[in-house]
Amino acid sequence: MELLLASGIGVLTAAGVWLLLRARTFPVMLGLTLLSYAVNLFIFSMGRLAINAPPVIREGVERYADPLPQALVLTAIVIAFAMTALLLALSVRMGYDTGGDHVDGGGGRP
């Protein structure tokens, strides 16, 4: 299971980085989103994996997943979303202001 998750994070990272390095704003946004999935899963996994042990206190239950990375990742998800939205707003505005969606503005270099 650990190998599956680790390799999954790797796949998401590789795809995210590849898209991040593209020249147009939309793929960059996709890449950033994928990368944020990867990072969130990575931080989450640092609490190690547990099945059927949600960190909700119940009588007579001793085994819980680590709640701290979960709390960290919860806000990280929301903030990653805010950043994606901000990037998107910047892209839209830049696209209109410079006449293209190349990351350096305009229609890109010939």
Next chain:
Amino acid sequence: MSLILIVLLPFLMAALPRLAGRHDRLRCAVLAAGAPALSLVLLMSHAPAVFEGNLVQAGGQWLPAIGLNLTFMLDGFGFLFALLILAIGLLVILYAHYYLSPQDDASRFLSLLLLFMGSMLGVVLSDNLLLLVVFWECTSLSSFLLIGFWRERSDARQGARMALTVTGAGGLALLAGVLLIGNITGSFELSEVLDQREVLQGHPLFPLALFLVLLGAFTKSAQFPFHFWLPHAMAAPTPVSAYLHSATMVKAGVFLLARLYPLLGGNDLWFLLVTGTGLVTLVFAAWVALFQQDLKGLLAYSTISHLGLITLLFGLDTPLAVVAGVFHIINHATFKASLFMAAGIIDHETGTRDLRRLNGLSRYMPVTATLVAVAAAAMAGVPLLNGFLSKEMLLAKTLAVDTGTWADWLIPVMATVAGAFAVAYSLRLVHDVFFNGEPVDLERTPHEPPRWMRVPVELLVVLCVLVGVMPNLVVAPLLDIAVSGVLLGSVPDYSISLWHGFNLPLAMSAVALLFGSALYFGLQRGYNLHTYRDDGVSAKRLFDRLLETLVSASRLATGLVQNGSLQRYLWLLVAVALAAGTLPFYLGGYSTGDEILLPSNGAAIAMWLAVLCATVATVALHRRRLLSLVALGAVGLLVSLTFVLFSAPDLALTQLSVEVVTVVLLMVALRHLPATTPAEGTLPGKLRDALIALAAGVGVAALAYAALTRPLASISTYFLEQSVPKGGGSNVVNVILVDFRSFDTLVEILVLAVAGLTIQALLAGFVAPGHARAPDPHEARPLMLRVLARAILPFALAASAYLFLRGHNQPGGGFVAGLVTAIALLVQYMAGGRDSVPGSVHPDQPAPAAPPGEEGFDRWIAAGMFAAGLTGLGAAVIGFPFLTSSYAYFDLPLLGKVPLASAMFFDLGVYLTVVGSTMMMISSIGRVTTAPPAAPPSPAAVPGTGAG
């Protein structure tokens, strides 16, 4: 306390001349004189204690953690310097009043002078070494401003910059040296450090510390090879040169040498470095001074030479040499300040400082001529003047050098040679300016300066004579306490008197006088010094070359990484992160742990395959944007399922709702972006990117796997144990968010709020120019969707409320509830067009086309932040730390037992902020309209855009 005031008064009163305005110059000068006069009175109030040999200390802690304290001390040596600084400072203020022309802003000049004076007093009175360095740099900064006072002149600007570069760099070296000393001895207080000579000198890092401190002292005191800034600083107004470049700032270096002599001296390295530097500077600068054509340039090189002399004396490393050094500090300050002021008078009355044009002035200004002649004679070391006494002492001390090497005869010989040069340039100063023919094309007929302009010169010259004739009466007590300050209380047996009988030093003086006169007249006859042109390799040219090289090197380095291409920045960023992440594994080796792993099952493998497919699809389809967005949504859902699998229901809920909002947002944005991505990029570039991406993926996977297979030491046990008893909630994740770590959460929702507001500032009301790709917002929408959306809304809001209320005990909470509410509103938006989503939830009311910010979502954000912040403040008001929570349980019908913790209000704040920010983002992006091509948009007509 009054000791601190001595230093602080010039700073505190520095603004006073500015208040007088630049036109009432007399009031300006009087106000400026107030600070040094008061400080002088305070200094004198300490005189009895100091002359009794006591150490006056004052001050307190400033930043004790790093050893930086506001501590001051006044001993005899500090007293001498403070006296010089304040007394000559007063004279310079008087002098400057007459020197500055009506076009000069006297108030600015005097303010800067006071700042410098305060900094200099700080240097000489600091007990704390770090504080001393702070003031040291203050003198560099204020002297930069003073040298560049005539800022419209390029030579002034260049000279100022050079002085700052050299002395500022030296100051940094000094700081490093002081830090080393402080670390080795364990204290930064001079009064404690000075006793620890053995500890410091026994430490292996002592040579480095010595070298760094000397670097600071030598740059400040313009010692070879750092001397070149001083002649260029002559572009300053002459009062600055008289003050900074004769009596005070350049003396800071030798002050430091003397101050730290008990700590750093007494070893071969000190002797070698300090004596060597002093000797070279003494001879070299005296020779160069002879060939200057600028009156102030001659004085500048002579100053360098005399500073070399003082440095040499401290380098000789005997108590008697220290006496001579301190004595020469006093003497040089008096005769050199008077000479600079006289040079300023000559410049002022004739309009030039060029020695080739200044000739025969004795007929026009006989009094000034006499004063200069006396001061120059003191500089040359003529008997009956103060310079003679200290020069005799120097010659005697050079003879006493006993190292058993060739240095024993080299040092006295070179000292005599330098003495001869000094006689020669002093002669040139007097002969060339006041005799030697007639002036050459002066703009006006020179005459004596205003009465009071000459007074400071007269006072100083009288002092030169008095010290020279009656040293024991005039200066001996002051010299005594100053030497005792330097040598920590022990004063050697010495005598200053005019006549020691016929001995070797006297003979050396005589030789210097004869040889120097012969040299000058010989050169003037045989060669004519006026025709000399300096066109060799100058230090300035080397310095400029060095600066140019540095600038072009940094341009090159900047150009390499910052060529304006965002893609390059990004791949560099990722590559550097990769390298930094790989390095520890490269050094320490990679291995996995041996924890027992969870067995995988079919469902997990299926999910893994699905993630793989969806991710590959996102990448493969990325040029067809809508399709790749669909694939991205699938990845998000799978991530959400992963959270479900691994016992993180809160994360799963959040990820799910964020995914919905993100996809909708991107879809809305697609309207404003091209539908497809053009194929571009070169093959090598793509290969590079692929390599980086692959390496990043493999690296992160390897890192994650290495971590996952190792045991966990978590701090979460505390949260799990205390969640119910202290936080009043069984959903630990939520309790952490709104209680244990609520300050983090507060800042996180602030980030969200700022992002929302920024997007609004960027886009709200923005009218896009030109091409209308956007569909009509009122185009037909599916009837079914509209009906369903209406019907769903109450259920969605109820679900959101449910998630919110149970959040403390079961998966849910403010973040998720906020996102669900936002999604509910979003559906309305999609079904009914943008006008159906006003700020308050009344879909039936027709909303007018709201101007930016008036959708009301900014109020949601404000209310949310207010609620969250207020909850925290509430705890603070009743005496608990910020954001302490308390709780109680209430039984509500239907819902059962509901905790009413104060944390719930906090969570309400989170909820409101999340809804407000999310809706703000979506509505801002959704409201971007496209102007009809006929009407060109005018940015000025759209208020509220372009910000951020």
